[in-house]
Amino acid sequence: MSMGQKKALIFELSKPGRCAIDLPVSDVPAVEADTLIPAGFLRQEPAKLPEVSQPDLMRHYTGLAGRNFGVDSGFYPLGSCTMKYNPKINEDVSRLPGLAQIHPLQDSETVQGALEMLYNMEQYLAEIAGMDAVTMQPVAGAHGELTGLKLIRAFHRHRGQNRTKVIVPDSAHGTNPATATVCGLDIVEIKSHADGAVDLEALRAAVGADTAALMLTNPSTLGLFEKNIEEIAKIVHDAGGLLYYDGANANAIMGITRPGDMGFDVVHFNLHKTFSTPHGGGGPGSGPIGVKKELIPFLPVPVIVKEHDAYRWEEDRPLSIGKVHSFYGNFGVIVRAYAYIRAMGPDGLQAASQDAVLNANYCLHRLKDAFHAPFDRFCMHECILTSKLQKDQGVRTLDIAKRLLDYGYHPPTIYFPLIVEEAMMIEPTETESKETLDGFIAAMRLIAAEAAQDAALVTGAPRTTVVGRLDEATAARKPVVKWQG
Numbered sequence: 001m002s003m004g005q006k007k008a009l010i011f012e013l014s015k016p017g018r019c020a021i022d023l024p025v026s027d028v029p030a031v032e033a034d035t036l037i038p039a040g041f042l043r044q045e046p047a048k049l050p051e052v053s054q055p056d057l058m059r060h061y062t063g064l065a066g067r068n069f070g071v072d073s074g075f076y077p078l079g080s081c082t083m084k085y086n087p088k089i090n091e092d093v094s095r096l097p098g099l100a101q102i103h104p105l106q107d108s109e110t111v112q113g114a115l116e117m118l119y120n121m122e123q124y125l126a127e128i129a130g131m132d133a134v135t136m137q138p139v140a141g142a143h144g145e146l147t148g149l150k151l152i153r154a155f156h157r158h159r160g161q162n163r164t165k166v167i168v169p170d171s172a173h174g175t176n177p178a179t180a181t182v183c184g185l186d187i188v189e190i191k192s193h194a195d196g197a198v199d200l201e202a203l204r205a206a207v208g209a210d211t212a213a214l215m216l217t218n219p220s221t222l223g224l225f226e227k228n229i230e231e232i233a234k235i236v237h238d239a240g241g242l243l244y245y246d247g248a249n250a251n252a253i254m255g256i257t258r259p260g261d262m263g264f265d266v267v268h269f270n271l272h273k274t275f276s277t278p279h280g281g282g283g284p285g286s287g288p289i290g291v292k293k294e295l296i297p298f299l300p301v302p303v304i305v306k307e308h309d310a311y312r313w314e315e316d317r318p319l320s321i322g323k324v325h326s327f328y329g330n331f332g333v334i335v336r337a338y339a340y341i342r343a344m345g346p347d348g349l350q351a352a353s354q355d356a357v358l359n360a361n362y363c364l365h366r367l368k369d370a371f372h373a374p375f376d377r378f379c380m381h382e383c384i385l386t387s388k389l390q391k392d393q394g395v396r397t398l399d400i401a402k403r404l405l406d407y408g409y410h411p412p413t414i415y416f417p418l419i420v421e422e423a424m425m426i427e428p429t430e431t432e433s434k435e436t437l438d439g440f441i442a443a444m445r446l447i448a449a450e451a452a453q454d455a456a457l458v459t460g461a462p463r464t465t466v467v468g469r470l471d472e473a474t475a476a477r478k479p480v481v482k483w484q485g
């Protein structure tokens, strides 16, 4: 098998005197650098930059880009991330000059269309969530969680209650306990049942006069719908706590069920997962939150209001928690999501969720004899398998993930959720065809057969990629991010 050809670094291609561009001599008088920058800060020697011709430059970076793997190049079943294909038209819409070239400090009379879009977007998300109001300000899922917990804390404090505990099931997404800690609240972790559901007895024992909230991911990170949801909501509300819904996985429930109807008081969405914004590499994202009416007075400012068919910002909200982001969040991301929701319509969003759930169940059903399925029941938008059946051959989940690279697939999320040993979390999303799923399933089954017959094929993978197994721990802890020459 061929290892990918080693690629020279741009510095190694450098030849003194070569240049990628040829600019005419400037007819503007030069300004000496030290009149602009204090001499002590000036470089003593010229920067060591690579010197290459334009074709060499172009081919170098185009070649590197071709080695990248993205959802535009192949199947990307990364669980808990919703790596779905996003229609390119939404990119075009977000770049329309009337939207892309306005300024957040413009007089609101000159940007009524943009405000109307933001206002409508809040209404749509409120409808999808079953909530009374929405703020578009938070710019990530975790940021929505933080904003939501600040609202909950402000709500309790306003009522003279010092509630400091947040209950988090062990199946929650890692951001839940992290944001509660950042918010200065204490975590009470409760265990899940063997069937993946929240243990109601453990919940009853955990709630009390100090309970600020329960944070629940539903469907949970096990890809399972929380079947006792109404009972859970009642237990927490009876104790005076509020319910926070991690709705990052809304891809499973749009148009089918609503967090508000389940009894939740706050929910966040990830527009960069469910609503057509490409993600990865750290953003930009958008994590709007929806709230029930008792939390409206505490929402971040400014709040958009509609009066006589005109829109304006309202700043004067004495109980507001203040701002959580500059201006009004990531506008361009919201535009993409708006275009997506308008194009899909209510039926389209519901169909997307139905297809996402169908695709995950199809993968689970077709793979559960080749790999161990710890929860062999109907799943939501993602399913979990493990490498337990391959253990005796010395094949671990990491090996299976690496072998998938040889077959041209991005691996699923692995070793998450933490409470399942050797987990593989597969989220096919609704945008994949049956043929694509069948191809992935065939590759997975082939890997299971290889593990049984010739395990070295799997444990030695990947063989066809540019680099083999990386020392991932060292790469993360001691990254070398600049040219050392």
Ligand SMILES: *Cc1c(COP(=O)(O)O)cnc(C)c1O
Residues within 6 Å of the ligand: 080, 081, 139, 140, 141, 142, 143, 173, 175, 217, 246, 248, 249, 270, 285, 287
């Ligand atoms: C992705 C995700 C988050 C965090 O969202 P970010 O935008 O990455 O901060 C939170 N909860 C769940 C269940 C998620 O899948």
